[in-house]
Amino acid sequence: MRVERILAIFLALGLIVSSFILFDRMKVENGYKTYELTLDYNEMLRYSSEAEQDMEKSLKDFKEAGVASVNIGEATINSLKMNEDFKIRTSFEGYDLVIAGENEGLKFIEAGLKQVLKESRKMTYRDDNTLVIEGKPKDMAFDSTVVRDFVGNKIGASTIGQASKLEYTGLGFLEDEIKLAKASGLNVLLRPVYIADTQDAKKSIDRFIDSIDKNNLKQTYVIFAGEQVIGSDEELDYLAKTLYDRNISVGMIEASVQREHLETIGLQPLVEKMDYKAIRAFTTWQFIQKRFDYGIPMHHNGEEIVNTFYRAITERNIRIIYFKPFIMPNSKAVTDMKIYKDRLDDLQERLSKTHDIKPGEVQPMQPLRARRSMQMIAAIGTLAAAFIMLENIIKLKRKHLLLGFMVSAILTGGIYAANIKLDLVNKLFGLLATIVFPSLAIICVLAIIKDILAKDQKVKTFQAYARGLIVLVLAIAISLIGAIYEVAFFAQSKYLLELDIFKGVKLSQVAPLAIALVAYMAYFGYSRKDKDNYLRVNEIKEFLLGNIKIWQALIVGVLLGAVALLLLRSGHESNVEPSSIELLVRNMLELFLPARPRNKAFLLGYPALILFVFLAFRKRFIWSFPAFALVAAIGQSNILNTFSHIRTPIYISYLRVSYELAIAVITGAIFVLCADLFIKFLEKVKKNA
Numbered sequence: 001m002r003v004e005r006i007l008a009i010f011l012a013l014g015l016i017v018s019s020f021i022l023f024d025r026m027k028v029e030n031g032y033k034t035y036e037l038t039l040d041y042n043e044m045l046r047y048s049s050e051a052e053q054d055m056e057k058s059l060k061d062f063k064e065a066g067v068a069s070v071n072i073g074e075a076t077i078n079s080l081k082m083n084e085d086f087k088i089r090t091s092f093e094g095y096d097l098v099i100a101g102e103n104e105g106l107k108f109i110e111a112g113l114k115q116v117l118k119e120s121r122k123m124t125y126r127d128d129n130t131l132v133i134e135g136k137p138k139d140m141a142f143d144s145t146v147v148r149d150f151v152g153n154k155i156g157a158s159t160i161g162q163a164s165k166l167e168y169t170g171l172g173f174l175e176d177e178i179k180l181a182k183a184s185g186l187n188v189l190l191r192p193v194y195i196a197d198t199q200d201a202k203k204s205i206d207r208f209i210d211s212i213d214k215n216n217l218k219q220t221y222v223i224f225a226g227e228q229v230i231g232s233d234e235e236l237d238y239l240a241k242t243l244y245d246r247n248i249s250v251g252m253i254e255a256s257v258q259r260e261h262l263e264t265i266g267l268q269p270l271v272e273k274m275d276y277k278a279i280r281a282f283t284t285w286q287f288i289q290k291r292f293d294y295g296i297p298m299h300h301n302g303e304e305i306v307n308t309f310y311r312a313i314t315e316r317n318i319r320i321i322y323f324k325p326f327i328m329p330n331s332k333a334v335t336d337m338k339i340y341k342d343r344l345d346d347l348q349e350r351l352s353k354t355h356d357i358k359p360g361e362v363q364p365m366q367p368l369r370a371r372r373s374m375q376m377i378a379a380i381g382t383l384a385a386a387f388i389m390l391e392n393i394i395k396l397k398r399k400h401l402l403l404g405f406m407v408s409a410i411l412t413g414g415i416y417a418a419n420i421k422l423d424l425v426n427k428l429f430g431l432l433a434t435i436v437f438p439s440l441a442i443i444c445v446l447a448i449i450k451d452i453l454a455k456d457q458k459v460k461t462f463q464a465y466a467r468g469l470i471v472l473v474l475a476i477a478i479s480l481i482g483a484i485y486e487v488a489f490f491a492q493s494k495y496l497l498e499l500d501i502f503k504g505v506k507l508s509q510v511a512p513l514a515i516a517l518v519a520y521m522a523y524f525g526y527s528r529k530d531k532d533n534y535l536r537v538n539e540i541k542e543f544l545l546g547n548i549k550i551w552q553a554l555i556v557g558v559l560l561g562a563v564a565l566l567l568l569r570s571g572h573e574s575n576v577e578p579s580s581i582e583l584l585v586r587n588m589l590e591l592f593l594p595a596r597p598r599n600k601a602f603l604l605g606y607p608a609l610i611l612f613v614f615l616a617f618r619k620r621f622i623w624s625f626p627a628f629a630l631v632a633a634i635g636q637s638n639i640l641n642t643f644s645h646i647r648t649p650i651y652i653s654y655l656r657v658s659y660e661l662a663i664a665v666i667t668g669a670i671f672v673l674c675a676d677l678f679i680k681f682l683e684k685v686k687k688n689a
Contacts, residue, residue: 001447002391002533006402007384010409014381015481018488021370021378022650025491028368029649034360035319035351037344038189039070041177042082047325051335059184061337066344067323068359069187072177073225074208076193077109077167083174090167095135097164106131112171116203121166138197139164168226169198172207178215188217194230196265201235205242220361221279221320223251224264232266240273249364250278251320252497256285258316260498268499276493277364280647281320282312292326292334296584302326302334306343307587314355314594317496317647319362354594370491376416378488379429380409385436385482389515392443393522395534427502430489434508434644437482438636439515441475445609445632446523449625450533452616459617465672468613469665472606476661479636483643487650495646502644509637516633520626595655597663598638605635606664607671614672620679 039062048058059070073079077099080088086105091098099106110123110131122134143161148154170193181188192208194201208230212219222243224230231239243250250271252261261267261280271278284305294304305326312318326334334340351357387405390396396404415425448471459467494500518535526539582599590596609632615621638660642653 001444003388004391004398004401007388007391007405010384010405011381011388014378014384015484017374017377018381018484021374021488021491022484024370025368025487025496026650028366028496029651032317032319032363032365033355033357034362035313035321035357036069036359036362037067037321037323039067039186039323041070041072041181042079043324044070047333047335050333056180056184059181059186062323062340063184063186065337065341066348066359067186069189070181070184071189071191071223071322072173072181073191074170074172074193075108075112075174076169076171078163080105080109080171090164092135092162092164093132095137095139095164097133097135097139097166099131099133100129103128108174109171113166113169115172115207116170116199118198118200133166135164135166139166141165165195165198168193169195170204170207170230173211173215175215178217182215187220188215189219189221189223190217191223191225192230193226194224194228194232195226196228196233199230201231201233202238204230205235205239209242209246219246219248221249221251223253223281223320223322224267227263227265229264229266229270232270236266236270237273240270243270244274244277249362250274251281252278252499253281253283253322254312254316254318254498256287258312260501271497271499272494275367276497276499278497278499279320279362279364280316280318280497281322282309282316282318283322284324286327289324289327290329292328294583296580296587299584299587301339302343303346304587306347307590309347310350310590313351313357315645315648315652317365317498317649350591365493365496368491368493368496370488372416372419372422375422375426375429375488375491376413378485379412379416379425382429382433382436382485383408383412385440385485386432389436389440389443392447392533393515393519393535395532423500426489427504430486430502431504431508433482433485433489434504434637434640435511435515437485438479438512438633438640439519440482441478441636442512442516442629442633443519443523444478445471445475445612446519446629447533449612449616450523452613453619453622454531457617461614461672461676464614464617465610465669467617468610468672469668471613472609472664472668473661475609475632475636476639476657479639480657482640483653486640486643490646498647502646505641505644508644509641512637512640513630513633516629517626520629524625593655593659595652595659597656597659598642601635601638601657601660602663602667604631605633605638606660607668608632609635610664610668611671611675614675618679 039059044058044062045055048055051058075083077088077090077097080086080101081090083105086101086108088099088101088105088109091100099109106125106129113121113123113133124132126132141163142159143163144157144159146154147156147158173190178188190208190211192204194204211217229236229239250267252264252267252271254260255262288305288308291304291308292302293300309321312321326339328334348359383405387401387408391401416422490502492500495502521539522535523533525536526542586596608628612625612628612632615625615628639657642648642656645653
């Protein structure tokens, strides 16, 4: 493998600088070691009804089980329809909203609206139990359905429901709910509601803060209810300053696909204005609540639900678990508090023992932002690696190679110095690192394989296996250098909090596989007679125009299918579900190891590389070497893919790769032993033929 000295110097310099950025990120992550379980007040009302006990006892029971707080949503006319004391009902007379119910509830609605409405509305009592609020056309919202004829042709649309924005406008918080929640001993947190079309921004913010002070609450973070942040349209700066000065962080609920967050208008600008003083939250979606009996051994009493919490906290920087009661297969809530206590104790023990993460008052991460000058050096180092890769694939004169590198480096330095679209530039260099370094790892492997084939070395099975293991470690080391570079380009709070993500994961998985095949052609060619290592157009033409045998086509089909499955299985949005056995194995690995290794690494990519080296020593099955190069590349691209999950703490990613290597020592030995026995069997058959 050729490595130009000047390029190696720039690569080493970039690695040193990137390592400093890596240490800064690890320092930030190491200070993020508390988590909190919180309840939803309305969910607990439903639970108390099923458990046939009063609300205060239910809250106290969960406090004893390990829950720290309860979130109370701001009341709206719509939410009060579920309030048994107020008995609220609504109807319309034209645009006017007619509200019927208990007088106490109507007074609360009247006062709440008058506190925050942008425009004053005429409010009239017809009697003690009926309040009419002046409506306007802009208040109205509708639900409609498509109308079709008997053969399915669309005729038009029909309105099937109507509502007023006033019904979803925040009214303030019910003091009875706050008093009851405080009596349980849980910390009480408020969730404000905001409708920009009807509410005055500053008045809504002030009322929220007044509610905290009036009830003497310790509001450490706020998770906004509804679709908007209060003041998102007009007073976001005021809200940001108010929350920041009062040391109130912003809670961001992760989306159900376990990626980014629920879309809330004004959320990201608010977090940015607060210098990323935010905390990621995970809500117990209903499909997760129903995993009480997961249908696999040892997962019949909520274990998988708690596993989901564990993964969220350890792998995705979640620190708030929005807890909801478990649901049994018969759709009824689990009411046995011993089950909850056992599961939450298990969670606490695993987090504390394995990751030193403990329950407590959650604090936001310290801000992280790598210096532009350091990222510039990392970018030039990545360019150096890219040119080393080209040097080993394409025949280039030294002066042309260095000229290309210097021009690219100068342009890159200019872009960073001028601060031109650096967010995009960092993403592009991060993507380049995820492609180049696993490709370099495979090029290094191919160079070693070619050297082994060129020599007439007779080594024992264990020696060949040991050499394969050494080559694997070398390849992993090269890929890990790429991971350090990748970290440098995404060392910002917005990535750790997943307010922005790396979107090149699929490409970074596929591109190294394609480059591995190109590199194989560069090193071994097609019917090549000389020993030079570079890509040749005539060989590519000869390969493309050559006859393909059926068995070769079958192998290509299997490999393409494997790559397609790899892509389909990657990401949380995948529709390809793992089998029950695989789920059980995953969970067992997760139970005994701080970070679960990936199957495709220790069962496929890593042992295939060891076997690749072994077969090179034996000079057997050389026709299969392109396939081995491809599979080995899957293992190396997996390393960069692991670090592409930027929200995952660095130590988890390193542990994952370490465990993959440790298990591959065993799986690689099994691969080699089986291959050795098969070769001996073939030799015996040939001898007896």
